[in-house]
Amino acid sequence: xxxxxxxxxxxxxxxxxxxxxxxxxxxxxxxxxxxxxxxxxxxxxxxxxxxxxxxxxxxxxxxxxxxxxxxxxxxxxxxxxxxxxxxxxxxxxxxxxxxxxxxxxxxxxxxxxxxxxxxxxxxxxxxxxxxxxxxxxxxxxxxxxxxxxxxxxxxxxxxxxxxxxxxxxxxxxxxxxxxxxxxxxxxxxxxxxxxxxxxxxxxxxxxxxxxxxxxxxxxxxxxxxxxxxxxxxxxxxxxxxxxxxxxxxxxxxxxxxxxxxxxxxxxxxxxxxxxxxxxxxxxxxxxxxxxxxxxxxxxxxxxxxxxxxxxxxxxxxxxxxxxxxxxxxxxxxxxxxxxxxxxxxxxxxxxxxxxxxxxxxxxxxxxxxxxxxxxxxxxxxxxxxxxxxxxxxxxxxxxxxxxxxxxxxxxxxxx
Numbered sequence: 001x002x003x004x005x006x007x008x009x010x011x012x013x014x015x016x017x018x019x020x021x022x023x024x025x026x027x028x029x030x031x032x033x034x035x036x037x038x039x040x041x042x043x044x045x046x047x048x049x050x051x052x053x054x055x056x057x058x059x060x061x062x063x064x065x066x067x068x069x070x071x072x073x074x075x076x077x078x079x080x081x082x083x084x085x086x087x088x089x090x091x092x093x094x095x096x097x098x099x100x101x102x103x104x105x106x107x108x109x110x111x112x113x114x115x116x117x118x119x120x121x122x123x124x125x126x127x128x129x130x131x132x133x134x135x136x137x138x139x140x141x142x143x144x145x146x147x148x149x150x151x152x153x154x155x156x157x158x159x160x161x162x163x164x165x166x167x168x169x170x171x172x173x174x175x176x177x178x179x180x181x182x183x184x185x186x187x188x189x190x191x192x193x194x195x196x197x198x199x200x201x202x203x204x205x206x207x208x209x210x211x212x213x214x215x216x217x218x219x220x221x222x223x224x225x226x227x228x229x230x231x232x233x234x235x236x237x238x239x240x241x242x243x244x245x246x247x248x249x250x251x252x253x254x255x256x257x258x259x260x261x262x263x264x265x266x267x268x269x270x271x272x273x274x275x276x277x278x279x280x281x282x283x284x285x286x287x288x289x290x291x292x293x294x295x296x297x298x299x300x301x302x303x304x305x306x307x308x309x310x311x312x313x314x315x316x317x318x319x320x321x322x323x324x325x326x327x328x329x330x331x332x333x334x335x336x337x338x339x340x341x342x343x344x345x346x347x348x349x350x351x352x353x354x355x356x357x358x359x360x361x362x363x364x365x366x367x368x369x370x371x372x373x374x375x376x377x378x379x380x381x382x383x384x385x386x387x388x389x390x391x392x393x394x395x396x397x398x399x400x401x402x403x404x405x406x407x408x409x410x411x412x413x414x415x
Contacts, residue, residue, distance in 0.1 A: 006054035018121045024049050026117030031056065044073075046094065059094045119191075126157045127192035131185045137206045138196070142176045152178055157194060165197035168230035170266050179264065181206060198265075199229035207264060208235070211257040214249045221246075223275040226329035230268055232318075234286060234326045236275040247272050273330065279304065283335060286327035290316030305336045313339055366403070369394040 009027075013020045031047045035058060044061040062075040064087050075095060080087045087093050140152040140159060148163035150172060161180055172178060180196035181203035187193070197203060205222050214220040224236040239246035250272045251258050262270055276282040280295040283304050294307035308316050316337050317324045328335045373392045389400035 009054075012118065018118065018125060022121050023118070024051065026114055026121065029117065030112075030114045031058075058097050060097050061092050061094055064089050064091050064093055123187075123191035126194075127185065127187050130157065130182065130192065130194050134182050134185055135202065135206075136182050137179060137203070137210070138182060139177065139179050142172045142174050142178055144174060150178070152180065152196060154194070157192065159194035159196050161196040161198065165195075165199050167198050167266060167268070170198070170230070199227075201225045201227045201233075204233050204235065204261070204265070204270070207261045208250060211252070211260055212250050214239075214244060214246075219244050220249050224330050224332075226326040228322060228326065230266065232269045232271070232322055232326060233265075234271045234273055234330045236273045236282075236286070236330055238275040247274050271326075279331065279333065282331050283327065283333075286330050287316050287323065287335070287337075290323070292316070302333050303336065304331070304333055305338065307338055310339055313337065366395060366399060370403075 009020060009023050012018055012023055028047050028049055032045060035045045035047060046059040046061065048057050048059065049055070050057075062080075063073060064077055064080045065074045066077055066089055068074045068076055075093065077087070077089055080093045080095075083095060084093060138154055138159070140154040143151045143153040143158065145151070150161040150166065152159045152161055159180075159182075161178070165183070178198075180198050181200050182194060183197045183200050183202070184195040185192060186195075202225075204227060205225060208222065209215050212220060215222065219241045220237055220239050222235060223238050225233065227233040235250075237246040237250055239249075249257075258270055258272065262268060271288065273285045273288065276285060279297050279301055283295055283297075283306065284292050287306065290308060290312045292306055292308055292312075294305075296305040296307075298304070306316065315323070318326075324335055324337055369392050370389075384404070386397065386400045386404050389395050389403055390397055395403075
């Protein structure tokens with residue numbers, strides 16, 4: 001039995017990668033469990049396996065007494081002295097026992113516990129291996145489908161590609177090879193759960209790291225990414241070396257590098273954007289391939305108004321607003337795209353509004369009412385009568401008379 005046990009332990013350690021000491025401890029635990037269910041159940045039992053020979057020994061801890069009343073817990077002093085001459089009454093002594101309690105039931109119990117311990121050890125090994133690989137890309141084979149999720153065989157473990165982490169339009173069959181990004185590893189009640197994703201933005205970043213050596217070397221850095229899985233991705237890059245074109249490095253010779261990534265993503269469109277510290281320049285890059293006429297950044301930097309020619313409007317917005325939406329997410333601010341002609345008109349209106357508001361007796365609210373009615377300058381107001389102004393919503397007789405007098409005074413001062 002000892003030689004056979006050692007052979008089994010050697011095989012499991014070699015083939016399953018489970019630590020030998022873990023296996024021996026599992027066997028000891030299982031035999032102890034079996035012993036407690038046998039006739040040794042009333043004794044304090046200890047099971048030991050010799051690490052070199054594989055010999056199994058069972059020991060009972062008994063109290064040394066002058067008269068035995070409970071043979072399962074006590075031993076006579078004269079019998080104890082045969083083992084340890086120095087022992088005294090009241091002490092405990094470990095005595096090797098040879099019981100036939102390791103029968104069929106005990107053996108079955110031992111087998112079940114061993115199997116359970118081995119499973120736990122295998123699960124722990126898998127968990128320890130993959131918990132440090134979060135953020136890596138793995139290659140596996142599709143094994144089966146469960147409620148829309150794809151179960152992927154990683155050779156030494158099974159992983160889950162949840163439905164929500166799959167890219168729209170992609171389909172697989174059992175046996176297909178699949179590459180995915182490990183975004184989480186957790187220990188569940190049934191063992192380690194390795195969660196994969198093909199929709200995660202970092203999946204695209206990792207693919208670029210595989211294809212672009214300059215990213216791994218650190219001369220090219222990924223500064224940001226915005227993605228709508230299966231449709232389009234915008235990735236911003238910069239270079240710490242003036243001699244290296246960050247965009248060109250990611251595209252590759254004749255587009256070889258980015259083509260490999262696009263093929264892996266099922267022809268998902270990828271825009272490689274040059275990162276800029278200046279928000280206006282960054283927005284211009286992010287909205288490529290559209291050509292912008294004007295870029296106006298708000299004071300807090302959270303709003304950017306973009307003006308484009310009429311023929312560039314649909315290109316800048318993109319299909320279903322995708323280009324503008326991804327650009328805004330990449331830059332991290334709201335982007336409002338307008339026709340350049342509309343911006344000019346709005347600019348003129350705003351200018352007229354502020355100019356009229358400078359006239360005495362005309363506040364901003366009244367100035368807005370005048371501009372909306374078509375009065376954009378002093379010359380236009382000079383032709384209006386009190387009756388004309390009273391017809392404008394928001395202006396009463398008193399205000400109209402004050403405006404006419406104020407405009408009249410301005411005209412007289414000019415002459």
